[in-house]
Amino acid sequence: LMTAVKPTNLPLGLLWLVPAFPALRLLLRKPVLSAFVAGAALLISFAPNAVMNVQHGREWTGLEKDTHWELEPPSPLLGIAGGAFTLTTRNLMPPFFPWADDWNRAMERFVETPLGAPFRPVYRFGVLSEGMHSVADSNAGLGLGTCALVVLSIVGAWRHRCPDARPPCTGALARWMQWLPWMLALVFMAKVATVENARQMAPYYSFLLPLILARRGHERLVRRRWWQVLAILTLLATAGLVVISRGRPLLPMRTILARLEAARPDSRFIARVRFAYDTRVATEKHRTFFSSRLPAGEKVVGFAGTLALSSVGVWLPFGERQVVHVLPNDSPETVRSMGFRYLVLEEPFLIEADETLEQWTRRYGAEVVATYPYHNRSWEPPIGLHLLRLIDSPAQEQAGSFPPER
Structure with a gap:
């Protein structure tokens, strides 16, 4: 089911295969039932989409190589280097960012400089979503609040670590399951260079956290009042974004902004915000x-x-x-x-x-x-x-x- 939506999720199948591989011989004990389960799994996987892509398009992935978009980086190394920057900037995009157009123009100028020239072949390098001035369902990644909470948790866990605490699980399988998602993330960056890569990488994020959370100190950190307050504020910020969502706001935002613009016709900030909702x-x-x-x-x-x-x-x-x-x-x-x-x-x-x-x-x-x-x-x-x-x-x-x- 994890691979059913997009071909970019296919590498995540290894997260099931690695722990399940030693037990695959158990499928032979009940071959009929195993075949039924395998067939059902195939139907809810990406396989039906791949068949329809071949039937109605030219590529099983649905990403045609002869279109105008460069959906893959020119080289895996350039994809990883560029992806590290673009994923960071797109995940750190504030919930509301009226200056997204200015950022996009700055990135277009950057790739024309000698420093940015190596990234010029990367499609829309560093550019935020076109016409998007806020986080929405079409461009949302991990999010600024969650990223900040993760960074603060890493620093806080290191400061509150206890040297005498029981060491984390160090078995071979546990180490594989902690490091494998990061390897798959590198594969993703080497193959995907779209403008919406932060959103397309969303299924990977939860699997990247165990390597961080398995370190000493987190069990003490989550009991700290300041960390609990930050976690609650992050949840409230998410709820607030749902209320003022640019795509489906729960408040009459265009009416509110029209009145604000009438009261402050010279405000560039209000004009930018209204343009975001009008878009x-x-x-x-x-x-x-x-x-x-x-x-x-x-x-x-x-x-x-x-x-x-x-x-x-x-x-x-x-x-x-x-x-x-x-x-x-x-x-x-x-x-x-x-x-x-x-x-x-x-x-x-x-x-x-x-x-x-x-x-x-x-x-x-x-x-x-x-x-x-x-x-x-x-x-x-x-x-x-x-x-x-x-x-x-x-x-x-x-x-x-x-x-x-x-």
């Missing part, structure tokens, strides 16, 4: 914009872009459509052989294709049906996302077209 609303509109404008009978839709939210919106409603990715070097004949009439095209795709929208539509024989202005970054103009329809003939254009929407 989430725009994201939801972005997801449904294209799916609501596609004809119900379109089972195959093209996608030419780099923003994941556009791709998700084209898939909606899930289970009824297949999305085919179009690459900048695909010829018009290749595109028309993919079996779709409608496609979503993003302006960043046109930059990679070195064409304007008019040039692309003329060369591929398409017309613009609708355009959505997506605000990806507060300091940049909106990105144009276009719904296009391929025109097979002038007769079809007269019979099936409808006026473009802007």
